[in-house]
Amino acid sequence: MGELASRITGRVGSKKLIPISISSGVGFVSQAEKFGRDISGKQYEKYIALERGQFSYNKGNSKTFPQGSIYQLQEFEDAAVPNAFYSFEFKKKYVPEFYNGYFEKNFHGHQLARFITSGARSDGLLNISAADFFSIVLPTPTNRDEQQKIAHCLSSLDEVIGLQAKKVQALKQHKKGLMQQLFPA
Known part of the structure; x- marks a missing residue:
């Protein structure tokens, strides 16, 4: 993955973007829709600015994706995602939509399972480092x-x-x- 994609770390700062989260099995949803309110609070300025077509990995475990889920932003033109997510975009010589099938079938999860040494932390996030995440292998023509x-x-x-x-x-x-x-x- 590290050879195919670049990590996105640009902060939202003072931009006014919709704070979003990832709902397993659904994809990106606004925090207001998922939680009934915006939960970003003072952390908002540390959120990552994401644009349509870019991806985020949510380290939260779920029944569908026990090792976390990855979705491509398609629902919004741009948005703010929590900095706990690993956000990335594929390099120009790769077709981002090609990889959606891998992510929908949890291809990444089977590889990430070897890095999980214990259950989710008290906040529900798995302890997977960025280096481990970007080490997964995605077969690519x-x-x-x-x-x-x-x-x-x-x-x-x-x-x-x-x-x-x-x-x-x-x-x-x-x-x-x-x-x-x-x-x-």
């Missing part, structure tokens, strides 16, 4: 066009799967309606 084709193919498949899921949900609702007509209360 050397040709950028090939990365782009793979990313496009996977995105198309995700779209088809999403549409099929909506169809299944609609059919379940239709079945429920038919069952209610067949067996009225």
